Amino acid sequence: MxxxxxxxxxxxxxxxxxxxxxxxxxxxxxxxxxxxxxxxxxxxxxxxxxxxxxxxxxxKIFTTTIILQLIMKKKIFLSTPLKHCLPITSRNSTLANITINQLLTHTSGLKAWHPFYTNLPNDNFFEVLEEIDLIERSSDEVIYSDLNFMLLGEVVKEQFNEDLEIVVNQHIGKPLELSSLTxxxxxxxxxxxxxxxxxxxxxxxxxxxxxxxxxxxxxxxxxxxxxxxxxxxxxxxxxxxxxxxxxxxxxxxxxxxxxxxxxxxxxxxxxxxxxxxxxxxxxxxxxxxxxxxxxxxxxxxxxxxxxxxxxxxxxxxxxxxxxxxxxxxxxxxxxxxxxxxxxxxxxxxxxxxxxxx
Missing domain, CATH: 3.40.710.10 (DD-peptidase/beta-lactamase superfamily)
Structure with missing residues (x-):
């Protein structure tokens, strides 16, 4: 064309x-x-x-695809709060009740971005989440946020008890015959x-x-x-x-x-x-x-x-x-x-x- x-x-x-x-x-x-x-x-x-x-x-769309597979297998639901599928979040009152649906639709109210590397040498994601101000505005708005999908990545790791790379390869890469995805x-x-x-x-x-x-x-x-x-x-x-x-x-x-x-x-x-x-x-x-x-x-x-x-x-x-x-x-x-x-x-x-x- x-x-x-x-x-x-x-x-x-x-x-x-x-x-x-x-x-x-x-x-x-x-x-x-x-x-x-x-x-x-x-x-x-x-x-x-x-x-x-x-x-x-x-x-984020690859992460979404794996989350949809988990929903299809009834491992999680759109209404599932983080505390039920990522237990470590239950100690964080801001995160505990955020649902899978809110993360996928960017309606969690979480701030758009935080440079987690500025908190190093603390490399524990969940500890850093405790340290920073998480909420940007009221949660009925859409705030496109990387934090939503960082958390969904952690949900994937927790649900499969496996490294993210292995999960992506096994559940998307192999079934779709994606030779370059890595x-x-x-x-x-x-x-x-x-x-x-x-x-x-x-x-x-x-x-x-x-x-x-x-x-x-x-x-x-x-x-x-x-x-x-x-x-x-x-x-x-x-x-x-x-x-x-x-x-x-x-x-x-x-x-x-x-x-x-x-x-x-x-x-x-x-x-x-x-x-x-x-x-x-x-x-x-x-x-x-x-x-x-x-x-x-x-x-x-x-x-x-x-x-x-x-x-x-x-x-x-x-x-x-x-x-x-x-x-x-x-x-x-x-x-x-x-x-x-x-x-x-x-x-x-x-x-x-x-x-x-």
């Missing part, structure tokens, strides 16, 4: 990112797949369709670079008068390690809110799972009613884990801070994935206008794309 090429080239020229990949599938069949620009400016590495990207907050990619892989050090978070900590001394170098781009500071410095690369890496093909398979009502190659991995419910608007602009509205003209989707996005429209059996390295530029910009333009172009050309099948 020439129009998508033109949009990518225009935003590349304006330094919104240095490289990216776009894929479109209808009913699981790829109708468009193309890579653009440079994955790593320092290594002069071209972006390829198989380039691996730091998914950033799209990790928390810690091999340094030999072709990986899209992200920020030159954690410049954004340095500024965020500065604004909050919080000190941290062990920042990564500002002179080298981050590559192969997770960009997110909490995931990298505090959670050793593995968390429910960030940390996963993947190529576009594997990300599309996750999108297709939702488009096809929880089924993969004839096997029902999640009940269709649960999948449909998760994509429906539950509170303001949130489904379960998913975002409804915003840059997504219909259906549901999710974005990631590094420049990633996944968008699904079950009624059209449509999945769109965009992976960019928006932080791998001199001055990172908001790429939502780019995302919106791509998605609206895909909708406009949907019938033509469908005809190409």
């Amino acid at each position: 020439d129009e998508i090429d033109r949009i990518f080239e225009r935003f590349l020229q304006c330094n919104f990112f240095s490289g990216g990949v776009c894929s479109i599938s209808i009913d699981g069949q790829t109708v468009f797949l193309k890579a653009y620009g440079k994955a790593d400016l320092v290594k002069n590495l071209d972006t390829k369709p198989h380039t691996i990207f730091d998914l950033a907050s799209i990790t 928390y810690q990619p091999s340094k030999h892989s072709e990986i899209a670079a992200t920020e030159f050090g954690n410049r954004t978070e340095m500024k965020m900590c500065e604004d909050r008068n919080l000190r941290f001394e062990d920042w990564r170098s500002l002179h080298h781009p981050i590559s192969g390690d997770v960009n997110d500071g909490n995931a990298y410095y505090f959670f050793s690369g593995k968390s429910g809110h960030a940390g996963l890496f993947s190529n576009i093909k594997d990300l599309m398979k996750l999108g297709d799972l939702y488009v096809k009502g929880g089924s993969y190659k004839g096997k029902q991995l999640i009940r269709k009613e649960l999948i449909d419910y998760s994509l429906d608007r539950q509170a303001h602009n949130r489904g379960l884990g998913w975002e409804v509205g915003g840059v997504f003209p219909e259906g549901a989707g999710h974005t990631g801070f590094t420049g990633t996005s996944i968008w699904v429209v079950p009624e059209k059996k449509l999945t769109v994935g965009i992976l960019t390295n928006r932080l791998h530029v001199e001055k990172p910009k908001n790429i939502n206008p780019f995302r919106k333009e791509i998605f609206e172009t895909v909708l406009k050309r949907y019938e033509k794309l469908k005809g190409d099948l």
Whole structure:
């Protein structure tokens, strides 16, 4: 599609990112797949369709998928309070009665962000939660918060009594045959670079008068390690809110799972009613884990801070994935206008794309 090429080239020229990949599938069949620009400016590495990207907050959709599997197996319910599925939280009056539903829909009232690494050497997540002011505003509002999904990651670990990486691999990676999905990619892989050090978070900590001394170098781009500071410095690369890496093909398979009502190659991995419910608007602009509205003209989707996005429209059996390295530029910009333009172009050309099948 020439129009998508033109949009990518225009935003590349304006330094919104240095490289990216776009894929479109209808009913699981790829109708468009193309890579653009440079994955790593320092290594002069071209972006390829198989380039691996730091998914950033799209990790939350993988965490959501495992939580839905636990709900399907009746291990937990949307109404389950944390104290019943993550017993360590019972001693924290703020956390104890927050439900799985509130965490998934970002209606828990928990603050949007806290740099847990500024509390090191205390590396106990639950002890740090005791130390900090957790609540931002009244809980009937949506506050998009990494803390919600850090906690859901801990719920997953508790319920399976297993490391997060092992659970993700066993319950999503293997069933969906995702060969690139991982928390810690091999340094030999072709990986899209992200920020030159954690410049954004340095500024965020500065604004909050919080000190941290062990920042990564500002002179080298981050590559192969997770960009997110909490995931990298505090959670050793593995968390429910960030940390996963993947190529576009594997990300599309996750999108297709939702488009096809929880089924993969004839096997029902999640009940269709649960999948449909998760994509429906539950509170303001949130489904379960998913975002409804915003840059997504219909259906549901999710974005990631590094420049990633996944968008699904079950009624059209449509999945769109965009992976960019928006932080791998001199001055990172908001790429939502780019995302919106791509998605609206895909909708406009949907019938033509469908005809190409």
